[in-house]
Amino acid sequence: MQTSWEEPPERGRPRRSGADEAILKASRELMFEHGYAGFSMDEVASRAGVGRQSVYRRWPSKAALVVASMTWTFDSPDVFKDTGSFEGDLRAGLAIMRDLYGQSSTDIFGDVYFAMASDSAARELFNRNYVAPRRESLARAIERAIARGELREETDAVIVSDMVSGPFLYRILIGDYELNDSLVNAIVEGVIKVFGTGQTTDVVTPPSGT
Amino acid sequence: MQTSWEEPPERGRPRRSGADEAILKASRELMFEHGYAGFSMDEVASRAGVGRQSVYRRWPSKAALVVASMTWTFDSPDVFKDTGSFEGDLRAGLAIMRDLYGQSSTDIFGDVYFAMASDSAARELFNRNYVAPRRESLARAIERAIARGELREETDAVIVSDMVSGPFLYRILIGDYELNDSLVNAIVEGVIKVFGTGQTTDVVTPPSGT
Amino acid sequence: MQTSWEEPPERGRPRRSGADEAILKASRELMFEHGYAGFSMDEVASRAGVGRQSVYRRWPSKAALVVASMTWTFDSPDVFKDTGSFEGDLRAGLAIMRDLYGQSSTDIFGDVYFAMASDSAARELFNRNYVAPRRESLARAIERAIARGELREETDAVIVSDMVSGPFLYRILIGDYELNDSLVNAIVEGVIKVFGTGQTTDVVTPPSGT
Amino acid sequence: MQTSWEEPPERGRPRRSGADEAILKASRELMFEHGYAGFSMDEVASRAGVGRQSVYRRWPSKAALVVASMTWTFDSPDVFKDTGSFEGDLRAGLAIMRDLYGQSSTDIFGDVYFAMASDSAARELFNRNYVAPRRESLARAIERAIARGELREETDAVIVSDMVSGPFLYRILIGDYELNDSLVNAIVEGVIKVFGTGQTTDVVTPPSGT
DNA sequence: TCGTAATCGAGACGGTACGTCAAGTCTTGAA
DNA sequence: TTCAAGACTTGACGTACCGTCTCGATTACGA
Incomplete structure (x- = not known):
């Protein structure tokens, strides 16, 4: 996964290997300790054992660093893997997201969205490295489902994406409620009832739970 | 609607009338122009024609000011009004939200959520003045629907809230797509298919639109 | 003596009295300890017990601060006082300059001239507060001398100023030699022989010495 | 004239011929354009078409580079040439200095003196390559004048040097006035009246001018 | 009518972080 | 060993802005 915003040049002294990762790691630590405010580039550099200019x-x-480090932290390349049925794919993906976000504090995500919103370089990085891969993963699952006859041909992947990720995001940012199976079930049921053909594959999907 | 955090004292020179509003307005302008970053208390004060201490x-x-000003801007006390049917209530409310958020730039909301995340007093204010009224409005609509026999008795208002507001928030924060009727339709359909009884009132709900 | 570059405004909270002086003093200390390089605004502020912005x-x-602090340190309002004869005035002034510069390290002056040269605000400050008063003091002494008949009417004050201060400056900046009486004598003799009328007042000037 | 501080080694790839000069030239250009501040080694290197390490x-x-480049620029090995009379020698030398410094901006010299003050290696270089040759040239002129009977035997060359160069330096650093013939005349007259024997050679010295 | 109390605009205060710049050193592959 | 290129650490610069404090002036109410 590419993290920094620009390719390094090819001539001159090569960049110190491992520095990228050290910085991202230090950045993550500080985010979890202090959040976006109370996080300083100086501190990141010194924790990573690196000059500030190298950051x-x-x-x-x-903002770009924060987004990159969070993207790197919450990376999971293919969220909606092929499990044999669309409902299975969806549940597997949602389980990953639940585990990923469920264990973190709310504030981190507000901070990431803030960083993203307030800096265009950060936004681009976030879209490229985080949002796009998830959307593509879901889009592939949808294509498979259409091929299997589980979803209707005209299914709008963008809307499905909104219906799947939206409630999660909302609960994380706003809610005082945990990410639980009831929510997952409602999401899965909603998507399938709205876009489904009524036909399911013979892979039996469990009625609830991870 | 109450905007500031504390009641003014009753003795001494009374506060300048109109100053609250001038500050909120200046604050809103700056949020729309520059976002949370690139928004300074100094600038707010000088635009409102007010000393900084008065802010x-x-x-x-x-953070508290930003939340207050956004709350004040996007205020709409009873979103999900009684139209005679649950689907009608839902569509009416979503139309309000679409019009409200649809016209704003994406960035504003990331900023508000950040302000919220980074300041607990602000978060309380936001939940009290913004989130709670919407949730209660939706909860009342759900109760009406249950009474009418449109939704099942065990319908979880919190989950419905997540399913309704979540996709909107997600599309606003992340999406490059506009808030359109397709999304509204999918949300309405999803909620009703998941929690509905199958029975609808005889109030004809329009197939789409504001 | 006015030290800072601009008058403080008359409204709002007044500036902390004594802060000017504390900053100049801290600045002077650091100059004598470390010179212009190895002198940081941060350090000045913290020594003066003042925020950086206040500096x-x-x-x-x-550069402007350094010049101001050096100007303040080496201030001596009326260098060429009236002693009754031009030669006396000149010797008195040169004695002051010798004592002032003779005891300091060479480097300070290089630094001051550098600061002056590299910053127009600093240059203006230096000219206004340091050079001009000395020139005027000398100009007055010359006028007295012309009135007494000691110097010719067409005596050019600027050239006299160059002939008096120049050799001092040169020896301070370049020379490895101390500021001694031989130099003072030569300067005095030179000026009087070039611009004098040959007539002296009856105040007996000593042939050499302080 | 030797410019760099150390002899190159004799083995390995030889240094690029012309690089020394290219660097000095780039250095001079930058000094004249931006002064000591606003002059960076990076910029020098890139203008000279050279790697930074090569500088x-x-x-x-x-500091050493700046002094070297200024020394190189203002080099004029034998300033006080033998013209047949001391006054002639002096006037010839002062004319050279006037032409040399008169055309430059004031700031350059403050900067050079600073560079000198802040770096002992630079100071040594400056004294060795710039100040010393001028002093020796003047000292030779003085010896010739003593031999001719124009100056008294006990004439102190150091003081003469201060009296000759000081006013020039002072006017360059401080003055807002140009280097003109009046100053030159006053200097010449001063030196000759203070240290002269009263006797002049029969070489007619022109009353003023280059 | 006067004192008390809280307001007003203005702006200084200490503090902290930002992002930039430059110095001088180190490391690459190629010559 | 040099070369050009460019990474590296270090540290200061000057700016911005937060939230607080302080000034003189103003405005109400109550004794």
Whole structure:
């Protein structure tokens, strides 16, 4: 996965290997300890054992670094893997998301969305490295489902994406409620009832739960 | 609607009438122009034609002011009004939300959620003045629907809230897509198919639209 | 003596009295300890017990502060006092300059001239507060001397100024030699022989010495 | 004239011929354009079409390079040539200095003196390559004048040097006035009246001018 | 009518972080 | 060993802005 915003040049002294990762790691630690505010580039650099300029060489701003480090932390390349049925794919993906977000504090995500919103370089990084892969993973699952006859041909992948990820995001950002199976079930049921053909594959999907 | 965090004292020179509103308005303008970053208390004060202390006298921090001003801007007390049928209530409410958020830039909301995340006083204010009224409005619509026999008795208002607001928020924060009727239709259909009894009232609900 | 570059405004909270002086003093200390390089605004502020912004509020740049503090340190309002004869005035002034510069390290002056040269605000400050008063003091002494008949009417004050201060400056900046009486004598003799009328007042001037 | 601080080694790839000069030239250009501040080794290197290390291989520090380049620029080996009379020698030398410094901006010299003050290696270089040759040239002129009977035997060359160069330096650093013939005349007259024997050679010295 | 109390605009205050810049050193592959 | 290129650490610069404090002036109410 590519993390920094720009390719390093090919001539001159090569970048110190491992520095990227050290910075991302230090950045993550500080995010979990102090959040976006109370997180300083100085501190990141010194924890990563790196000069400050080396941080700015890789990411153009604090916001971009934060987004990159969170993207790197919550990365999971193919969320909606092929389990044999669309409902299975969906449940597997939602389980991953639940485990990923469920264990973290709410504040982190507000901070990430803030960083994203307030910096265009950060936004681009976030869309490229985080949102796009998830959308594509879901789009592939939808294509498989259409091929299997589980979903209707005109199924709008963008809307499905909104219906799947939206409630999660909303509960994380706003809710005082945990990410539980009831929510997952409602989401799965909603998507399938709205876009489904009524036909399911013979892979028996469990009625609830991970 | 109450905006500032604390009641003014009753003795001494009374507060300048109109100052609250001038500050909120200046605050809103700056949010729309520059977002949370690139928004300074100094600028707010000078735009509102007010000393800086007068701002801090009314709101304890930048985050609190931002939340207050956004709450004030996007206020709409009873979103899900009684139209005679649950589907009608839902569509009416979603239409309000679509019109409200649809016209704003994406960035504003990331910023508001950040302000919320980074300041517990602000979060309380936001939940009290913004989220709670919407949830209660939806809860009342759900109760009406249960009474009419449109939704099942065990319908979980929190999950419905997540399913309704979540996709909107997601599309606003992430999406490059507009808030359109397809999304509204999918949300309505999803909620009704998951929690509905199959029975509808004889009030004809329009197939789409505002 | 006015030290900072601009008058403080008359409204709002007044500037902390004594802060100017504390900053100049801290600045002087650091100059004598470390010179211009190895002198940081941060250190000045912290030594003066003052926020950094309070320093920049008073002087627009490091260079301006250094010049101001040196000007303040080496201030001596009326160098060429009236002693009754031009030669006396000149010797008195040169004695002051010798004592002032003779005891300091060479480097300080290089630094001051550098700061002056590299910053126009600093240059203006230096000219206004340091060079001009000395020139005027000398100009007055010359006028007295012309009135007494000691110097010719067409005596050019600027050239006299160059002939008096120049050799001092040169020896301070370049020379490895101390500021001694031989130099003072030569300067005095030179000026009087070039611009004098040949007539002296009856105040007997000693042939050499302080 | 030797410019760099150390002899190149004799083995390995030989240094690129012309690089020394290219660096000095780039250095001079930048000094005239931006002064000491706003002059960076990076910029020097890139203007000279040279790697940064190649600059540091030749001069140990920025200060040393600046002094070297200024020395190289204002080089004029034998300033006070033998014209047949002391006054002639003096006038010839002062004319050279006037032409040399008169055309430059004031700031350059403050900067050079600073570079000198802040770096002992640079100071040594400056004294060796710039100040010393001028002093020796003047000292030779003085010896010739003593031999001719124009100056008294006990004439102190150091003081003469101060009296000659000081006013020039002072006017360059401080003055807002140009280097003109009045100053030159006053200097010449001063030196001759203070240290002269009263006797002049029969070489007619022109009353003023280059 | 006067004092008390809280307001007002203005702006200084200490503090903290930002992002930039430059110095001088180190490391690459190629010559 | 040099070369050009460019990474590296270090540290200061000047700016911005937060939230607090302080000034003189103003405005109400109550004794």
